[in-house]
Amino acid sequence: MAIEFTCKNCNAILRVPDEHAGKKAKCPKCETLNVIQAGTIEPQAPQKPMADSADFGNPFATPTGMPSGGFTGRAHQAPHRGSTVLSLGIAALICNFALIPGILAWVFGRSDMREINAGRMDPEGRGMTQAGMILGIIGTLIPLVIFMIYVIFIIIVVVIAALGAAGGGGF
Ligand SMILES: [Zn+2]
Known part of the structure; x- marks a missing residue:
């Protein structure tokens, strides 16, 4: 060759x-x-050596410029999914009546917070995970509350109509 x-x-x-x-x-x-x-x-071929571009695309690679906080357990921890949980939470708020992303953010956020608190997941994602979980809870509960208010409103209207009919007071 x-x-x-x-x-x-x-x-x-x-x-x-x-x-x-x-x-x-x-x-x-x-x-x-x-x-x-x-x-x-x-x-x-690109001028840069292949190793550089390969490292750049690896989400699990530790950035070289990061200050080392003396944290030793990092290698055994799962990477956090904070950005995923946060996106789901935001999606839950934007599409208010689509319950799926809110419930997913809630469920993922809750289990991930448990993993982070137990030291099994990268604690760097704590803030994002917590924010995403809270958005997910809000995004899930608000439509449910609105739906309940709507149901109560219909029940009140039906009851008033029924009472009016029972009273025989036809207009
Ligand atoms: Zn030449």
Whole structure:
């Protein structure tokens, strides 16, 4: 297999045998010295090493700039689902009469808070999880309360109508 790379000066695609990896090669077109990278490099490949972009997309990777709080148990903890619980809680408030997201935020939030308090889940998500759970409870209870008020209102109207009919007071 040959190593393929582009000249840093004129962008010509150069091809050299594998055994020249790590050495310098002179571009046949512009005579610029290029260091031959080990491994085949596609001309359209990103300039960054693959490890960087792989770390970036990993939600479980610990950010490098984070202050270490001396917390030792983190490696054994599940990642928190605070953002999921919070989104469900917000969704419960936005679509007021869709009970599903509110109930989900309530149930997930409650079990996740238990996990966080027991030290089995990343405590960083405590605030988000709690907020999402409260929104979920509100989003679940408000439609229920509105529905109950509505039912009570209908019962009162029916009772008044029935009383009026019983009184024989036809208009
Ligand atoms: Zn060149």
